[in-house]
Amino acid sequence: MAAVDGLDALLGSRVALRHRIGERDGRPLFTDVVGELTEGGERDGVATVVVATRRGPVRVDKEAVVAVRAVPPAQPKRPSWSVVGRLEVLCADAWPAQADRPLGAWRLRAAGGFTGRANAALAAGDPGVPIPAALDAVRAFAAEHGITPRVQAPMGSPWSKAVAGEGWVLDAGHAAGAEVAVLVADLDRFAGADPAGVVLADRASDDWWEAALGDSPTPAQRHVLEPGPDGPSTAFGLARAGGSGDPAGVIRAAVVADHLHLSRLAVAPAARRTGVATALTAAAARWGREHGARWAVLQVAVHNTEALAFYDALGATEHHRYHYLVPPERNQV
Structure with missing residues (x-):
C-alpha cells in the first residue's frame, strides 16, 4: 500500500516503477518500466496508472505496484x-543568397552582407577537397563578393572541428550573434x-518592409526575403493595431520540403505582450500546413533569450546549434 500512496504523489513525474506481472513456480515475477507517470483510470474495476515509456504507454494496476521512485528527465538524444546537415540545407534553401556556389557539400554564399546566414559558407558535409583548400576557396569567394570570409558550421560537428583545426575562430564580433540555436516544433x-x-x-507590402527592416529593401534583402518563383514558397504576415491601424507586427514564412521556416518576427513596442x-x-503555421509542412524550424541567436523563451512556451525545442568561424586575423580588435 505504501507504493500505491507514493504513486499518487508522483503523477506527472518521470519515474522508475516495479510491478508484478504474474507468477512462476509459485514465485512472483516482476518487471520495471521508466517514463512519465499519469493516471490511468479503472480497468475491470481496478485503479490503474500509465507509464509513458520510450516504446509506448504501459498500463499498470495500482495494486500490482511494489516500488516507485522519481528519476531525472531523460537526456535528449542528439540527432545524427x-x-x-539536412536541416541546415533546408534552412539555407529557405533563406536564399544572391550567390550560392557549391563546393562539394559546402555552399559558398553571398548577399551583399545582409545577414550572416546568407554571407557565410555553409559547412554541412564533405567539401570534396582538403579543408585548407576549401578554406582558401571561402576566402577567394568572399573577396570576389566583398564580404568577410566566414564559415557557418554546426557546433561540435566534424566540419566545425576541421575548420577550427585550421586556426579559424569564433566570429565574436558578429553583431547578430556568433552562436545560433536551431529550434524545431510540431x-x-x-x-x-x-x-x-x-x-x-505572397508578396511583401511597403508596410511589411518598413516594419521588418525599417526602410525599403535593398536588392540583396529583397532577393533573400522575397526570392520569387525560383525560390521557396513564401508568405508575409502582417498584423495591424486594432485590425486596421499602423503595423503592429510582421513575420516571414517559407516552406521547404516538409518544414516551415519562420523568420523576421517583429512586433511594434506598443503592441508587445498583447x-x-x-x-x-x-x-504562419496554418499557412505552412496548407502548403505541406509538418514541422516548424527557426534560427535564433542564443543571446536572444526573449525570443527563445517565447518559442519555448509555444512548444519548440532545440535541435542543434551552429556558429560562425572566421580567420583569426578577422577577429583581432
Whole structure:
C-alpha cells in the first residue's frame, strides 16, 4: 500500500516503477518500466496508472505496484550529423543568397552582407577537397563578393572541428550573434493559437518592409526575403493595431520540403505582450500546413533569450546549434 500512496504523489513525474506481472513456480515475477507517470483510470474495476515509456504507454494496476521512485528527465538524444546537415540545407534553401556556389557539400554564399546566414559558407558535409583548400576557396569567394570570409558550421560537428583545426575562430564580433540555436516544433503546436487580425500575402507590402527592416529593401534583402518563383514558397504576415491601424507586427514564412521556416518576427513596442507575436506565428503555421509542412524550424541567436523563451512556451525545442568561424586575423580588435 505504501507504493500505491507514493504513486499518487508522483503523477506527472518521470519515474522508475516495479510491478508484478504474474507468477512462476509459485514465485512472483516482476518487471520495471521508466517514463512519465499519469493516471490511468479503472480497468475491470481496478485503479490503474500509465507509464509513458520510450516504446509506448504501459498500463499498470495500482495494486500490482511494489516500488516507485522519481528519476531525472531523460537526456535528449542528439540527432545524427546527417540529420543536422539536412536541416541546415533546408534552412539555407529557405533563406536564399544572391550567390550560392557549391563546393562539394559546402555552399559558398553571398548577399551583399545582409545577414550572416546568407554571407557565410555553409559547412554541412564533405567539401570534396582538403579543408585548407576549401578554406582558401571561402576566402577567394568572399573577396570576389566583398564580404568577410566566414564559415557557418554546426557546433561540435566534424566540419566545425576541421575548420577550427585550421586556426579559424569564433566570429565574436558578429553583431547578430556568433552562436545560433536551431529550434524545431510540431506545426500543430504553433497553429493552435488564434490568428485573428493577421493578413498573409505572397508578396511583401511597403508596410511589411518598413516594419521588418525599417526602410525599403535593398536588392540583396529583397532577393533573400522575397526570392520569387525560383525560390521557396513564401508568405508575409502582417498584423495591424486594432485590425486596421499602423503595423503592429510582421513575420516571414517559407516552406521547404516538409518544414516551415519562420523568420523576421517583429512586433511594434506598443503592441508587445498583447498576443500579436502568437497570432502571427499561428497564422504562419496554418499557412505552412496548407502548403505541406509538418514541422516548424527557426534560427535564433542564443543571446536572444526573449525570443527563445517565447518559442519555448509555444512548444519548440532545440535541435542543434551552429556558429560562425572566421580567420583569426578577422577577429583581432
